[in-house]
Amino acid sequence: MRTGAAARAGQYAALVAYLVFLAFPFLWLVSTAFKPPRELGSLHPTWIPHDPTLANFRQAFDEQPLLRAALNSLVAALGAAVVAVLIATPMAYVIARRRTLLARAATGWVVVSQAFPFVLVIIPLFLVLKNLRLIDSVPGLVMVYVVWALPFALWMLVGYVRAVPVQLEEAAAVDGAGRLRTLVSVTAPLLAPGVVATALFAFVTAWNEFFFALVLLKTPEKQTLPVVLTHFIGAEGVADLGPLAAAACLATLPSLVVFAVIQRRITSGMLAGAVKS
Amino acid sequence: MTSVTEAGRERTRKAGRTPRAGRERSLLDRHGAWFLVLPALLPILVLSVGPLLYGIALAFTDAQSGRTAPTQWIGTLNFRDLLHDTLFWESFRIGLVWAAGVTVPQFLLALGLALLLHQDLRLRWLARALAIVPWAMPEVVVGVMWRLVYNPDAGILNETLRDLGLGDGRDWLSGLATALPAVIVVGVWAGMPQTTVALLAGLQNTPRELHEAAAVDGAGAWRRFRTVTWPALRPVALAITALNFIWNFNSFALVYVLTNGGPGGRTRLPMLFAYEEAFRFGQYGYAAAMGCVMVAVISVVLALHLVGRLRGGEDA
Numbered sequence: 340m341r342t343g344a345a346a347r348a349g350q351y352a353a354l355v356a357y358l359v360f361l362a363f364p365f366l367w368l369v370s371t372a373f374k375p376p377r378e379l380g381s382l383h384p385t386w387i388p389h390d391p392t393l394a395n396f397r398q399a400f401d402e403q404p405l406l407r408a409a410l411n412s413l414v415a416a417l418g419a420a421v422v423a424v425l426i427a428t429p430m431a432y433v434i435a436r437r438r439t440l441l442a443r444a445a446t447g448w449v450v451v452s453q454a455f456p457f458v459l460v461i462i463p464l465f466l467v468l469k470n471l472r473l474i475d476s477v478p479g480l481v482m483v484y485v486v487w488a489l490p491f492a493l494w495m496l497v498g499y500v501r502a503v504p505v506q507l508e509e510a511a512a513v514d515g516a517g518r519l520r521t522l523v524s525v526t527a528p529l530l531a532p533g534v535v536a537t538a539l540f541a542f543v544t545a546w547n548e549f550f551f552a553l554v555l556l557k558t559p560e561k562q563t564l565p566v567v568l569t570h571f572i573g574a575e576g577v578a579d580l581g582p583l584a585a586a587a588c589l590a591t592l593p594s595l596v597v598f599a600v601i602q603r604r605i606t607s608g609m610l611a612g613a614v615k616s
Numbered sequence: 617m618t619s620v621t622e623a624g625r626e627r628t629r630k631a632g633r634t635p636r637a638g639r640e641r642s643l644l645d646r647h648g649a650w651f652l653v654l655p656a657l658l659p660i661l662v663l664s665v666g667p668l669l670y671g672i673a674l675a676f677t678d679a680q681s682g683r684t685a686p687t688q689w690i691g692t693l694n695f696r697d698l699l700h701d702t703l704f705w706e707s708f709r710i711g712l713v714w715a716a717g718v719t720v721p722q723f724l725l726a727l728g729l730a731l732l733l734h735q736d737l738r739l740r741w742l743a744r745a746l747a748i749v750p751w752a753m754p755e756v757v758v759g760v761m762w763r764l765v766y767n768p769d770a771g772i773l774n775e776t777l778r779d780l781g782l783g784d785g786r787d788w789l790s791g792l793a794t795a796l797p798a799v800i801v802v803g804v805w806a807g808m809p810q811t812t813v814a815l816l817a818g819l820q821n822t823p824r825e826l827h828e829a830a831a832v833d834g835a836g837a838w839r840r841f842r843t844v845t846w847p848a849l850r851p852v853a854l855a856i857t858a859l860n861f862i863w864n865f866n867s868f869a870l871v872y873v874l875t876n877g878g879p880g881g882r883t884r885l886p887m888l889f890a891y892e893e894a895f896r897f898g899q900y901g902y903a904a905a906m907g908c909v910m911v912a913v914i915s916v917v918l919a920l921h922l923v924g925r926l927r928g929g930e931d932a
Contacts, residue, residue, distance in 0.1 A: 346837075350732060350735060350737060351737065351738075351739075353728065353732060354732050354737055354739060354740075354743060355739075357725075357728075357729050357732070357743060358739070358742065358743055358746060360805070361743075361746040361747060361749065361750070361805075361808075362746050362749075363765075363772070364761045364762055364764075364765050364805065365749055365761065367761070367764055367765055367772045368757075368760075368761040368764060371764050371770070379770050380769075380770070381770075382769060383775060383778075384769075384770050384771070384772065384775050386772075425655070426655040426656040426659065427656055429652035429653065429655065429656070430652060430653045430655070430656035430657070432652060433649045433652050433653050437649060439649070441649075441653060445653075448660065448664075448665070452664060453859065453862060453863075454862050454911070454914045454915075454918060455668060455866075455911060455914075456865075456866045456886075456887060456890070456907050456910045456911065456914075457866060457868065457887070458887055458890040458891060458894065458903060458904075458906070458907045458910070459668065459671040459672070459904060459907030459908065459910070459911060460664070460667050460668060460671060461894075462671055462674060462894050462900050462903060462904055462907075463666075463667035463668075463670035463671045463674065464663065464667045465895075466670075466900070467663075467666075467667060467670070482659070482663060483663065485659060485663075486659050486660060486663040486664045489656065489659070489660060489664075493656075518648070543752060546754070547753070547754035547755060547756075548754075549754065549755055549756050549868075549869040549872075550868050550869060553872075554891075554895055564754075565754050565755075565756040565757075565869075568754075568756050568757070568760060569756060569872075569873060571760075572760075572763075572873070578763070580764060580767065580770055583760055583764075584760070584761075584764060587756075587757045587760045587761065590754055590756075590757055591752070591753050591754065591757050594752045594753060594754060595749070595752050595753075597752075598748060598751065598752035599745075599748070599752075602748055
């Protein structure tokens with residue numbers, strides 16, 4: 340369009356400023372992870388390590404049970420993602436296809452659940468799970484994560500269901516396909532990409548989650564990756580920077596990969612859920 | 617179309633079934649709907665709605681951890697105690713400063729970025745990709761990362777200040793005056809992606825023709841933004857700002873990792889306060905009362921948001 344050269348230059352300057360602001364902490368984290376202890380102690384740290392080393396990664400695994408923590412996180416996140424999608428998809432279908440009181444109540448709950456401070460939920464949950472003997476266990480954590488991931492999963496899935504034209508289902512029914520048959524061979528294939536995106540999003544949220552894991556898991560062998568990461572920081576707030584940075588990089592990798600895959604779908608899913616038919 | 621329908625009917629008859637197309641239109645009768653909803657409804661009731669009500673009830677009891685005497689109803693005693701708890705109100709004030717201090721710059725910066733990304737600029741793909749990074753990262757890692765940035769010796773911030781000749785820098789996260797602003801910057805950084813994505817989506821819904829018509833009529837950039845873009849963007853902007861405020865007010869992990877509420881409680885957000893009260897000192901009832909007070913504040917924000925939305929409706 341007719342944007343002046345000066346305005347263009349200003350726009351590029353602003354864009355570069357944003358790029359720097361967004362990228363520099365992340366680059367610094369990666370840089371720190373590859374620095375030998377001598378450089379970390381130096382008073383004039385540099386962006387690019389003089390002698391890049393993998394020692395920090397080895398030391399991180401020696402200092403904390405990272406592998407076991409990653410395994411715990413994986414079990415919790417996978418469990419939460421699968422169960423959340425399995426139970427949310429049918430409900431989302433009902434909400435999208437029927438305007439009942441229930442659908443409205445569910446939508447209301449999705450909104451309200453965003454507003455409540457975790458602390459008001461975590462104390463009762465803590466007491467309930469204690470009575471069920473599910474405290475300090477990964478299955479108990481999965482249950483909490485499922486409910487915690489449900490609002491956003493429902494929100495996205497309702498949007499994806501609405502995007503499947505109801506006329507297709509009607510046509511199948513007219514053609515004599517039974518209810519189950521229609522759902523399985525008409526609706527499900529069209530819904531599948533959205534369901535996968537929702538599951539992956541639930542996976543990332545559970546993988547990244549910290550607060551519930553901190554409160555509910557006490558035994559060191561059961562703790563998830565974010566909780567174990569905080570153990571690198573000592574009681575006095577003094578941390579062994581190299582291994583800490585290395586472990587933080589490793590913990591971020593799965594989330595980044597998954598997010599890169601689903602990024603476009605998440606954006607469109609947020610929109611789809613937001614647009615009322 | 618008719619022939620397809622005919623063929624369908626034919627097939628149905630051959631299969632020996634009675635056509636029930638009328639009833640099956642939506643694929644859902646009353647029982648079917650309940651059957652589909654129940655698997656999600658039960659966990660929601662047991663693990664979300666139930667605990668919420670239980671939590672509110674706890675606020676009116678003297679529930680504590682490791683206590684042998686049975687828990688008793690104590691009416692509003694917890695709330696009366698809270699009223700005189702200056703530490704809590706100080707934490708509450710910090711929470712409001714933090715939530716407002718993060719939400720407002722977050723919105724303005726995200727709006728700027730969204731407007732830039734909406735333009736036809738080079739490097740846009742890079743900015744889009746980078747804008748996602750803070751979103752995908754675990755909050756704990758965001759905290760760890762900024763600790764490295766703020767580190768007084770090995771941190772890049774002080775090194776940059778030294779290079780620019782702006783003094784020796786300082787220990788940002790332990791300084792009484794700098795701790796809260798420092799964590800607020802991290803909060804802004806961490807929350808920008810969602811806001812940008814939401815605003816960008818809103819921008820893409822603004823009518824392009826209207827924009828061009830306004831440009832032809834000689835409206836400047838600011839005027840075009842005010843009269844064309846903003847009215848279309850307003851509902852999205854209001855919704856995301858209200859949500860951001862609530863999320864920020866309830867946030868925990870970032871500040872827990874960055875400062876754990878220090879120095880001297882200068883960054884002790886209400887969530888951190890309530891967490892310590894409940895799980896370090898075991899005062900479940902008292903902590904639940906704090907949670908209730910936080911809910912009250914959030915309700916006020918939501919109410920204001922709804923009023924703003926209604927007023928926006930009148931303008932349209």
